[in-house]
Amino acid sequence: MHNEQDEIPLKEVAANKDASDNVETRPKKLNYFLYIIAAIVNLLSIASGSAIVWVTPALPKLDGSRGIEENPFSRPITTSEISLLAALTPLGGVVGPLGAAKIAAKFGRKRMLLILACLLGVSYLIPVVAKTIAWFYTSRFLIGVAVGGVYAVIPVYLTEIAENHNRGALGCSMAIFVACGMTVTLIIGPYLSIPIFSLVCATPIFIFVPIFVILGPETPPFLASTNDVKNLAKSLFKLRNNSPEEIHKEMDRILEAAKRTSSQNSGRLQDLFKVAYLRRTLLISTTLCLFQQGVGFGCVVSYMQIIFEASKANLASEFCVMIVGTCQLLGTLLSSIIVDRAGRRMLLLGSTFGIFVALSTLGLYFWLKNNQFQLDGFSWLPILCLSVFIVSFGIGLGPVAWVVMAEVFPPNVKSYAASIVGCSTFVLSFIVVVAFPHLSLVLGMAKCFVMFSVVSLAGCVFIYWMVPETKGKTLEEIQRSLRRR
Template identity: 50%
Template sequence: MQPTKTNIFLYLVAILVNLLSFSIGVSITWITSVIPKVDGSTITDDNPFGRLLTASEISWIAGFLPLGAAIGPLAVGKISDKIGRKKSLLILGCVNILSLVITVFAKQTVLFYISRFLAGVVLGSSYSVIPVFMAEISENHNRGALGCSVGIFVAIGMNFALVAGPYLSISVYSLLCISPLLIFVPGFFILSPETPWYLAARNDEKRLTKSLLKLRNKTVEEIHLEMTSILEVVVENETAAKAGVRDLCTNNTLRKSLLICLVIICLQQCGGIAAVLIYMPKIFEAAKTNLAPEICAIIVGVFQVFGTIVSSVVVDRLGRRILLLVSSVFTCLTLVTLGLYFRLNLSDVVWLSWLPLFSLVVYIFTFNVGLGPVPWVVMSELFPSNFTSIAAALTSSTCFMNTFIVTVTFPYLSTFLGMANCFFLFTVVTICGAIFIYMVLPETKGKSLQEIQKLLGSCG
């Protein structure tokens, strides 16, 4: 089917939102290129501190990002329900600009802590607002693809940081990272409407009509059925329950939805992805690969982008559940391979020097086919509209609290347990998650948000 004007404008809005996704991707791996500049054997011009940082300082510069990401969603979820998805995203874009401006001029570690904490608040909050925004502007047939597009742009942003970071000073690097946000803020402000579901929840039928007319590019008569359906569902949800944490825990269907989201998001982070991305150069250095660590990181990043693109193409065809299971199996296999590589000291075996890079390429690719983007798509689908924001906030906060724990503890765990045992520990988590997905997660492919709620209720 040829794309219509509806598709074109809808995708234009999605691209603008994903400039923020790109920016939060940059913030995730921004530290990967900075660590070698401040943790080398000598002080260089690229080091803004005038001294080498300690392992503790570096771990906290890395750790303040997920710490802020764990805290941010708890406040932004409520704010998003009050001021709207559009205004929330614009505020997050402006805060992200501020965080990068700080790193342009910072020469003290405390300013880096502040910058990374602010970037973390934006990161976690964006993961709780952007998936909701995408779900609420999309239609049934493209909801999965638009949801996974967030992962594509995050991956591109992460890869951009890996490519540009090693070859630029921290100040120039940070200035370059601001540029997509300078397009996002005015472009999104001018072009994007508020989401139909948010406007329906506010009983603003006039703006709801305008929003649907823009996003669907249909006549008033053609959007009438969708508008009526949205209004009916919103009224039904508001009549049934108030959106509170207590309701999430006491209602059987909502409790099951929350449990599914929290478990798969813990699987996502405790499977080692944060440690792999942030400390990738250190892992390659320990593995004694033939290529320079920064080149290996770039190669891995390219496959990360490729994986998210594959996910967005097949998620609405194959389904959410199968992608998560396949992703879990292959990430598990690669973690075992890496664990054995370090346990058997194979770094001294010249003909196996390719194995760490190959394993991490497969790990990152398969992670981004399923475990990376799909949990956020699932999260945006499992809750009624009046519970989506609070559920997204709890899920996002849980996600990044796990990221914080993994990020801060990995340097110590790798020292005391050894690199091999760290990878084996990540393997155990991944196996447990795969079993949970197989036993509990329902397939939501092609179903409306209303049908998904009925499915969860019947499975309760």
């Protein structure tokens, strides 16, 4: 089949331009291979979700809460060691996107995903045999590097292999699988020893590597940027359910876009700051992902039990985990279903406004409570507010911000842009999570949540004025639109 495809001569780009602008107007057949590849890639998302929360169920075994027999060090770790163990993952996340961007831009998205999978696997295997805290530090830093790279590369890979009508759903799928990994890890972690727990968390990686090596294609835009026409044709025939003529038109369109992009920028990091429309696009993407962290999602998830205790809800930690996991899964699932119908802007606006309502209500609740108002009949309100907050975040700001980031940049600078956005996100996440306990002591819970709600309202205004709608457009049409703006 591939030999026949390679023999199809390229038509003139200009002759196909008008036809290519109207592609995918007819009903589409379900492309099973495309969704299988997306599911395989998202095995890394599951492993990354597990990595983010791994320390939560592991700490009771390391600090002596569960007894010395489950501790690999034969001694409880100190408070400073606990802090460093928790902080090394987001610090690694700052470094990861930078290296991932350089390799992905030069050698391709597929190779970078395989490198990240190997790094994740090694990081998970270290606690299986480690007997000193230094090795655990190494594991957590390396796993942060890998997770940072995953967040930078997977959204790019998924949006570049997707079609116009399912690009939003595939882009949002990463958040679903990350939430699955987090939820399952928090549920099973308390019942497993650290070596077995780490091996279970690494299982998706062991499945991913051999299957992806055999089945995973490189993305068409990257192949076009390297002018690899033969493999571009093979990749499109794998990823599309279309006729040879339609695939040929899409191939022409992608090659034309790659030539036009290379004539407008050299595909280097500095182009993001020198070229006017790229500079503006980088500002939009980075600010959007900064709002994603600035609304306090990391704080709410990390300090959920503290928030519930302060509200006197007195819920068991297991129930808190169930609420967080269920609401996050519900939000991300709903987002993936409606994102290609409702559009990116609508979901982002609805998400930030829902976050604003939830957090401002929660701030009001804590203010009334601190001022001795009787709220015994409203003990359910913090649960409702946090559930609305998590669902709102999962519907829009959580997954869709990454989808927009992966859509708005041309392929030859997309990896660099993703690294800058990823680094900025992890830096702010680290700052916000570390600062929240101190701010809550100085300002109180009420003012902290009001502050987060103001950030979400500012994000709503920013999205309305600055974020472009990309629903239903080809990646090339998005680029043309951004250049005109």
